Amino acid sequence: MRAASPHDEYLLGITTIGTYLPAAAVTIYTEDPYPSIPRTRADRPIEVQVNIHNILPYPGYPESSKVAILHRHVQSYGTTGTGHPLDRNSATLISQSEFTANGNFVVPIPLNAIPGTNRTKVRGEERFTVLSKPGDQTPGYILDSQLVQVWPVADATISGISQGHLIGASVPQLTLQLNDLYPSSTTWAQVYKGTSQNGITGTTIPGSSVVLNGSVPANRTITIADYGSVFDADGLWTMELLTKTPFGTDRLAQVSFTVQRSGISLEGWRQALFGSAANSGEGADENDYEKDGIANILEFAFGLDPKQNSLGKLPVAARVGDQFTIRFTPPAGLTGILYGAEWSSSLQPDSWVPLVNTGEAPEHVFSVPVSGRSQLFLRLKVTTP
Numbered sequence: 001m002r003a004a005s006p007h008d009e010y011l012l013g014i015t016t017i018g019t020y021l022p023a024a025a026v027t028i029y030t031e032d033p034y035p036s037i038p039r040t041r042a043d044r045p046i047e048v049q050v051n052i053h054n055i056l057p058y059p060g061y062p063e064s065s066k067v068a069i070l071h072r073h074v075q076s077y078g079t080t081g082t083g084h085p086l087d088r089n090s091a092t093l094i095s096q097s098e099f100t101a102n103g104n105f106v107v108p109i110p111l112n113a114i115p116g117t118n119r120t121k122v123r124g125e126e127r128f129t130v131l132s133k134p135g136d137q138t139p140g141y142i143l144d145s146q147l148v149q150v151w152p153v154a155d156a157t158i159s160g161i162s163q164g165h166l167i168g169a170s171v172p173q174l175t176l177q178l179n180d181l182y183p184s185s186t187t188w189a190q191v192y193k194g195t196s197q198n199g200i201t202g203t204t205i206p207g208s209s210v211v212l213n214g215s216v217p218a219n220r221t222i223t224i225a226d227y228g229s230v231f232d233a234d235g236l237w238t239m240e241l242l243t244k245t246p247f248g249t250d251r252l253a254q255v256s257f258t259v260q261r262s263g264i265s266l267e268g269w270r271q272a273l274f275g276s277a278a279n280s281g282e283g284a285d286e287n288d289y290e291k292d293g294i295a296n297i298l299e300f301a302f303g304l305d306p307k308q309n310s311l312g313k314l315p316v317a318a319r320v321g322d323q324f325t326i327r328f329t330p331p332a333g334l335t336g337i338l339y340g341a342e343w344s345s346s347l348q349p350d351s352w353v354p355l356v357n358t359g360e361a362p363e364h365v366f367s368v369p370v371s372g373r374s375q376l377f378l379r380l381k382v383t384t385p
């Protein structure tokens, strides 16, 4: 996306000078020092300064020389728009006021009034125009006009790790969904020991940083695997997404979880996720806590999250040549689990026959010949010795 050059994209100022017309200069201030055009974020204030001079309040002078009028227009760019192209004739006039004296006037705008239901997500512009008063024979002339762009507040999600998750030696793939990052911003994911806290500098997750230095907001989707090296100790950790903008550093998302890189027992897993080590209640081996069809014991054995739908994340059997095969490598660091598989041609309860693991550790491979069988079923079996 190319950077917008204000000189060819925007009409920044129109000035009209006349004998019996006031003169005006509009200046817009925001917290963003971006030099090309005033801009800010949907949750931040705007300050408009209007300098009026050459008002001539003398008897006998035309009315046009005695009054200047300030118009405030707002216009949305739409839910994903960037203002190019934009028909500024369709902006909405939301207020007007009159100046009848010379001087410097400050017009504070605590929050923008760009149309939009979700106030943090509006994007558009406000325009402040000073006009002369129209007379019987003459129109109102634009004495000065300036605009400020308003961009939405960013939001983001971390998926792959959920609150309370227990992570072993192999970390789950992360997906960071970053929406409406401010045009000049740096966004990154970091981790630190303990529960979530404000203002902590943690360890940045390699590959998570997004630096924007443009003219419009942007979305990014980042997937990260193999970041386990950021965890230098076992225990409770917090991961958060931060974004630094001209308005400060904001936390967009956070999740706290437990890291245990070796020797995760089923009891420790139950304790971390269900608050009890016992094989009963919500944490019972046969219980399917979030009703995704996968019993807790299988969630543990395959490193899944028992509190988030894990449909489709178990190993799947496939036909390879003459064999019907299921193959997988269990997550590293789990203790007290035996992996097996059984096959049946009828699904009858007493028809399941155990298979031998023919894989080379740590991979597990279970196969059954297809030939001569019209139908064939494989199932995984996880047991605690």
Ligand SMILES: [Ca+2]
Binding pocket: 287, 288, 289, 290, 291, 292, 293, 294, 295, 296, 299, 306
């Ligand atoms: Ca489940």
